[in-house]
Amino acid sequence: MPDFLTSVVYTSTSFLLGVILVNQIVDFDLLYVNPMPANAVSNAFTYYQTWWDAPVGVKALLHLAAFAPIGSLIIKLNAWTESAIFFDGSALALEIATVILYLTVHIPSLRTFLPPSVKDHTKWNFLPASPPPEVPYSITDKTDAVRVLAAGNALVAMCLIGVIGMQAGQEWARRTEEREQRLMDEKAEREAERIKKDL
Template sequence: MGYRQAAVLVSVSFFLGEFLPLILTVYPLKCPTAIDPFITPPYADAQTIASLDPKALLHGIVILGLVGLIGKLHKWDESAVFFDGSSLAAYIFALAVYMTVGIPACRTVADPVPNVDTKDDQIEALRILSAGNTIIIVLLGGILALQAGQQWARRLEDNAAAEAATEKTKAAVPEKKAGAAAESKKDK
């Protein structure tokens, strides 16, 4: 594993660590009989996310993941095109979902527009945020699966190359004839 793959795994794992706990707290909102979300943790979670100060850390990790995937794609072999290209597409799609769904929904919940955003709008924004987070988690899990598949394919390819090399060296070494007698010290 190189630095580029480590950059991808670190950024994906960071975002999974950010979104998985949110799924657990926002899950009751997916049910129509959910209790009032302003009494439950989802409201507080959305407010916390919307008012985070270290946005530079979040942006830095997004860029780290993009640089890692583009750097891995730079190698341009079959493995990079399939696994890293698919991972890059999933990463960009997850980023687009976060920017177009997650950020506006968090803003609606955390800082509603007076006389425009009602309590029902905020509950709906939390439900949309929950659905967007679920999509993002599935995409990030797919990236991890693709990266694991790439490592498995490389190991399989390396094992096949090693077996081919041992077969080649076995074929190059001449075998003694079965009927030939072993040389003794006198014959030498």
């Protein structure tokens, strides 16, 4: 069971990391190119509008990939061993940080620079609708929002890499412990055989 749960964490986290990598198509120009290309913001608006208007199935898959590792890590943490507390607990904290970034950075940023979705997904939306702004957002507000979203993607990528690192570290620690235990057992067996021969 722990191997299956670890596989769920690896698969879901790697999938989300791949999505963030694809987002770098537009995020790179927004964050790392100075001066920013003239079409970088409009390209980002178009790109993220595609995600925002994606079918419900696509959004459901992304949310499943975000929440499946959290459930798996909670179950793994139930073992309450030193390894689970350190590695799974740290990975769980990073996964929760990813969800917090999504809810506090990504959703508000998308709502700032994108027009309302042309498709009616309100019956599937678990988040309350944002109140309309008192003053319409200016292009500067929208540009800042899309750049904040790009920076949020970079932070999410770091969290996800940390999750994968924690799970890989747990496996390395388990194998190291098993190898050391095997060496100690072999040494004890040799010592027992030597004592028998001396008798």
